[in-house]
Amino acid sequence: MTTFLKGHGTENDFVIIPDAENAVALPPATVAALCDRRAGIGGDGLLHVVRSAAHPEARHMAEEAEWFMDYRNGDGSVAEMCGNGVRVFARYLQHAGLVAEGDVAVATRGGVKAVHIDKEGLVTVGMGRAVLPKGAVQVSVGDRSWPARNVNMGNPHAVAFVEDLAHAGTLYEAPPFTPAHAYPQGVNVEFVVDRGPRHVALRVHERGVGETRSCGTGACAVAVATARRDGHDPVADGTPVTYEIDLPGGRLSITERADGEIEMTGPAVIVAEGEIDADWFAAIETVNP
Numbered sequence: 001m002t003t004f005l006k007g008h009g010t011e012n013d014f015v016i017i018p019d020a021e022n023a024v025a026l027p028p029a030t031v032a033a034l035c036d037r038r039a040g041i042g043g044d045g046l047l048h049v050v051r052s053a054a055h056p057e058a059r060h061m062a063e064e065a066e067w068f069m070d071y072r073n074g075d076g077s078v079a080e081m082c083g084n085g086v087r088v089f090a091r092y093l094q095h096a097g098l099v100a101e102g103d104v105a106v107a108t109r110g111g112v113k114a115v116h117i118d119k120e121g122l123v124t125v126g127m128g129r130a131v132l133p134k135g136a137v138q139v140s141v142g143d144r145s146w147p148a149r150n151v152n153m154g155n156p157h158a159v160a161f162v163e164d165l166a167h168a169g170t171l172y173e174a175p176p177f178t179p180a181h182a183y184p185q186g187v188n189v190e191f192v193v194d195r196g197p198r199h200v201a202l203r204v205h206e207r208g209v210g211e212t213r214s215c216g217t218g219a220c221a222v223a224v225a226t227a228r229r230d231g232h233d234p235v236a237d238g239t240p241v242t243y244e245i246d247l248p249g250g251r252l253s254i255t256e257r258a259d260g261e262i263e264m265t266g267p268a269v270i271v272a273e274g275e276i277d278a279d280w281f282a283a284i285e286t287v288n289p
Contacts, residue, residue, distance in 0.1 A: 001275035004034075004041060005092060009084035009123075009268045011213035011249025015043040016092050016270075022054040028076025033284045034276075035074040041276075044212045045082060046072040047089050052107045065107035067093060073208030081110035081154040083216020083264050087123040090115040091268035110154025123268045127153060127217065129260040130224040139177045139189050141169045148177070148189070149225035153262075156187045157221035161229065165193055168203045171211035190218045192226065200226055201246035213249030220262050223254035235260045 002024060005016040015034050017024060026048055035043045048070035052058040058068035069089045071082050086106055093099040093106075094117055106113045114126035131152040139148045139160050144167055148158040158177055162168065168175075168191040175189045186207035195201050202222050204215040223243040227233070232241045234256045242255040252266040 001278055002281055003273070004276055005095075005273040006041060006043065006271045007047075007088040007092060007269055008249070008271060009087045009214060009216065010247055010252060010266055012045075012082075012084035012215060013043045013213075013271075014045050014047045014085055014088055015041045016047045016049060016088070018049045018092075018096065020049070020051050020054065022050045024048075026070075026072065028072075030284050031072045031076040032074065035076075044074050044206070044209050045079070045085060046074075047085055047092070048072065049089065049092060057109065058107045061107040061112050064112045065105035067098070068107040071108065073206070074210075075208040077208045078109070079155060079208070081108050081113075081217055083125060083127060083153075083218075083220060084214055084266070084268075085216070086113050086115060086125045087216065087264075087266060087268035088270075090117055090123055090125075091270055095270045108154070121267060122265055124263055124265040125216070127220050127262040127264050130221065130256075130262060132224070132228070133182075135179075135182060137177060137179070137182050139175045141167060141175050149221075149228070150182060151221035151224055153217040153220050155217055156183050156185070157190060157218055158183070158187050159190045159192060159222050159225035161226075162191050162193060165191060165201065165203050167191065168205075171203065171205040173210075174207060175205055188215060188218050188221075190215070190222050192222050195244075195246060198230075198242065199244045199246070203248065214247040214252070216252065216264055216266070219245040219247065219252045220254050220264055224256060224262070227256060232256075234258045 052062040052068040116124045137148045146160040148160040
């Protein structure tokens with residue numbers, strides 16, 4: 001039997017596979033089957049919990065972080081980072097007795113992330129600094145188009161400010177963008193409306209997934225894009241700025257510090273745990289070797 005857990009961060013949900021020694025084979029088709037909401041367990045993505053020393057992509061980070069978040073999108077593709085995923089990953093480590101309340105380092109493909117688990121159940125993740133690539137970007141839905149801010153949070157984002165979140169459409173398919181060379185591996189697209197001073201709401205299409213209830217890196221990208229739109233640049237003016245970000249699945253608080261580092265705070269919940277039926281898992285591996 002293969003153990004699994006299910007967790008979510010502001011309703012961005014994940015299948016969690018504990019696998020300290022990196023012994024469980026997880027090819028893309030198997031991940032997609034596990035994340036299937038009708039024929040599998042169901043999730044926006046999968047958190048593969050591996051000791052950094054046991055994973056070839058994370059061994060160089062093993063001295064800084066014992067645990068590596070080998071994150072996969074719901075379609076099985078590999079992703080650099082997932083902000084909500086890091087919070088749920090840290091909550092799993094605490095749930096399993098592998099870390100205690102307080103500070104913990106988590107290795108990701110986007111680097112080592114500093115995480116703090118507080119007494120109230122909220123988890124804060126140091127998300128690093130945003131990179132703002134130059135060049136105009138545009139995104140479209142149907143016959144509407146908007147200029148978008150290109151923000152990289154270890155993964156790529158296009159942030160568009162719209163009049164109404166309904167203008168984003170169904171978000172079943174990836175919104176077209178131009179120029180094509182801006183995002184050679186695809187992009188997460190956020191559609192944003194104002195709710196009040198330093199308070200916005202968004203809908204997001206995550207590449208490889210579709211619309212999700214929440215996206216942590218997307219919330220960070222939106223906070224940075226909104227701050228620049230509003231004339232705030234903490235590194236330039238020495239003043240940190242915090243935005244409250246409403247997502248379909250809940251609220252995240254995003255702070256960009258004066259040193260440019262971004263912190264994301266929000267809930268993380270373990271919902272269930274169990275075992276994957278051995279015959280089902282074997283069948284998936286046989287069909288998708």
